Amino acid sequence: MTKHNILRVLCISMFATLGACDTGNDSAQVLRDKLVQGLDQATVPLAAAIATAEAEGAGVAIEAELEVEYGALVYSIDVIGNGTETSIDIDPQSGAVVRSEAEGSTDADDLQAATFATGADWAGLIATAEAHVGGDAFEIEVDGEDGGIFEVKVLVGNSTWEVYLSASGAVVKSERDDDYDGDDDGGYDDDDDSDDDSDSSDDDSDSSDDDSDSSDDDSDSSDDDSGSSDDD
Numbered sequence: 001m002t003k004h005n006i007l008r009v010l011c012i013s014m015f016a017t018l019g020a021c022d023t024g025n026d027s028a029q030v031l032r033d034k035l036v037q038g039l040d041q042a043t044v045p046l047a048a049a050i051a052t053a054e055a056e057g058a059g060v061a062i063e064a065e066l067e068v069e070y071g072a073l074v075y076s077i078d079v080i081g082n083g084t085e086t087s088i089d090i091d092p093q094s095g096a097v098v099r100s101e102a103e104g105s106t107d108a109d110d111l112q113a114a115t116f117a118t119g120a121d122w123a124g125l126i127a128t129a130e131a132h133v134g135g136d137a138f139e140i141e142v143d144g145e146d147g148g149i150f151e152v153k154v155l156v157g158n159s160t161w162e163v164y165l166s167a168s169g170a171v172v173k174s175e176r177d178d179d180y181d182g183d184d185d186g187g188y189d190d191d192d193d194s195d196d197d198s199d200s201s202d203d204d205s206d207s208s209d210d211d212s213d214s215s216d217d218d219s220d221s222s223d224d225d226s227g228s229s230d231d232d
Contacts (some may be wrong), residue, residue, distance in 0.1 A: 011022075074092065109145070162174065
């Protein structure tokens with residue numbers, strides 16, 4: 001999935017349901033405020049919700065995030081067990097399972113992620129990420145490729161950060177997540193600007209070609225004038 005599409009999915013799953021998805025009317029600050037509101041309402045830690053979901057789905061979690069589904073604030077957690085993916089919603093205030101739905105057989109990437117995450121210390125991973133940047137985690141995802149990595153998204157004031165952790169829980173790197181920062185459109189900063197720059201470069205190139213063609217035409221015209229002089 002491309003970064004552009006991922007951003008749209010995040011918009012729908014994380015913010016739309018906390019009030020309204022960014023349609024150009026809400027600024028990035030408003031969207032962050034809605035996320036803060038959701039975190040304030042959650043009394044059950046993310047790690048505890050993951051443990052409950054893994055027990056319910058008899059498997060290993062590969063992704064967990066705070067969102068709203070059908071008008072209710074929940075932890076939405078994907079669990080892989082016996083080759084099947086189950087989507088489980090946990091009430092962030094009571095810790096109870098409010099929905100458990102089998103999504104069918106899983107793919108090789110998810111199975112790889114589940115293998116990597118087996119036995120993970122979710123509480124330790126989340127605590128390390130939060131302490132590293134000084135904020136509140138609202139999402140954790142497992143990437144089983146290239147040896148495996150845990151990706152934790154953390155809200156820090158008016159910014160969000162991505163903290164990458166190894167299997168041992170050590171911080172591999174951390175970086176500011178510009179996807180949640182405001183831009184001129186009042187929403188998300190994605191690859192569109194880069195595409196626009198590329199298109200602009202193409203236009204400039206086309207313009208240069210046109211100028212070159214024009215120069216060639218002028219040269220041809222000069223040659224014609226020279227030939228006319230010789231005839232005289």
